[in-house]
Amino acid sequence: MRPLKAFINQASLQHNLATVKQLAPHSKIMSVVKANGYGHGLINVARGLNESDGFAVLTLNEAIDLREHGFEQDILLLEGAFEAYEISIAAKMHFNLVVHNLHQLQMIEKLKLNRPLDIHFKINTGMNRLGFNPQEAKEILKTLQNKSHFKSITLMTHFATADEPRGVDWQLSVFDDIAKPFNFSRSVANSASIVNFKKTHLDWVRPGIMLYGASPIMGHKSSTLNIKPVMQLKSKIIAIQNLSKNDSVGYGESFKAKKDMRIAVVACGYADGYPRHAPTGTPVYVEGKKTSTVGRVSMDMLYIDITDIPHASISSDVELWGEHVPVDDVAEKSGTVGYELLCAISASKRVPIEIVHG
Numbered sequence: 001m002r003p004l005k006a007f008i009n010q011a012s013l014q015h016n017l018a019t020v021k022q023l024a025p026h027s028k029i030m031s032v033v034k035a036n037g038y039g040h041g042l043i044n045v046a047r048g049l050n051e052s053d054g055f056a057v058l059t060l061n062e063a064i065d066l067r068e069h070g071f072e073q074d075i076l077l078l079e080g081a082f083e084a085y086e087i088s089i090a091a092k093m094h095f096n097l098v099v100h101n102l103h104q105l106q107m108i109e110k111l112k113l114n115r116p117l118d119i120h121f122k123i124n125t126g127m128n129r130l131g132f133n134p135q136e137a138k139e140i141l142k143t144l145q146n147k148s149h150f151k152s153i154t155l156m157t158h159f160a161t162a163d164e165p166r167g168v169d170w171q172l173s174v175f176d177d178i179a180k181p182f183n184f185s186r187s188v189a190n191s192a193s194i195v196n197f198k199k200t201h202l203d204w205v206r207p208g209i210m211l212y213g214a215s216p217i218m219g220h221k222s223s224t225l226n227i228k229p230v231m232q233l234k235s236k237i238i239a240i241q242n243l244s245k246n247d248s249v250g251y252g253e254s255f256k257a258k259k260d261m262r263i264a265v266v267a268c269g270y271a272d273g274y275p276r277h278a279p280t281g282t283p284v285y286v287e288g289k290k291t292s293t294v295g296r297v298s299m300d301m302l303y304i305d306i307t308d309i310p311h312a313s314i315s316s317d318v319e320l321w322g323e324h325v326p327v328d329d330v331a332e333k334s335g336t337v338g339y340e341l342l343c344a345i346s347a348s349k350r351v352p353i354e355i356v357h358g
Helices: 010-023 034-036 043-049 058-066 084-092 102-110 133-144 168-177 191-196 325-331 338-348
Strands: 004-009 026-032 056-058 074-077 096-100 117-122 150-156 184-191 231-243 260-264 283-286 291-296 302-305 318-322 353-357
Touching: 004 010, 004 043, 010 026, 010 043, 010 191, 010 353, 034 043, 034 338, 043 058, 056 058, 058 074, 058 084, 084 096, 084 102, 084 117, 096 102, 102 133, 117 133, 133 150, 133 168, 150 168, 168 184, 184 191, 231 338, 260 318, 283 325, 318 325, 325 338
Parallel strands: 004 353, 026 056, 056 074, 074 096, 096 117, 117 150, 150 184
Antiparallel strands: 004 231, 231 260, 231 318, 260 302, 283 291, 283 318, 291 302
């Protein structure tokens, strides 16, 4: 069997959730588990985050999967319903729906539902992705207050620059102006604003990437935020090549040895979710030492420098990210973010996942 595997540590999930609770002790926690739990496995993650007050997903199938596995928390569909039949299922199975445009409201109001819905009314405060325009939001909310279709309304928005110098004030002021006349619950804080801006915690917080042990703030190491890596991506050395000076390795001769070198071939490539654009020098961990990749990542293999690791041999373990190599370090070297790398593992469908509990 190919040696590549992702190990998911449920104790780390529980630790990271506890960190969120410490940061936002007066807020309910809506843990974001979309994208198959950010690549970690939806049900695996939900079990580790079972102390959450709710779960946020993208698709109806994800929501149904959680219910069928016995999770009774609030479950929120982050993009709401795409078709009318989804609204009926949401009402029947007690899912919460984001409503972010008039079309969705009209679909709801045309239906005869077996129970009223809990909705999250999304306001576009400047990200310009989803949500009602501020100019129309107040008037629409006034019309919804007494409609029988809705059991509860939570106001929400999403921050574009919570992890950047501009911060959140420019959006929060818009949101507060709309929310002020209404006695609705409020939900605005993503991972970065949970860490950076206590004033955003409000009734609900929506942690995502920080639950999985990656930093939500560029330039800040996850270890400084009291969060632990949840996924350890590991493989093994499957071959060793001895290069002479000026020899190359991999496609395109993108790497040429400047001296005699010992190079290991590792069973992991871009078809597994490892970034193809990871350059020479991307960190890895072998036999108790950090080293780095060399050459261009192939579909099924990559290459690492073991010149100064004499004990490295065929079948030696290689950590590609996890406890010793933060996924953020691999992402930064590759010009991307930890989110993409973690989700890519699930998307590849080639990497077996194993659950560990400590």
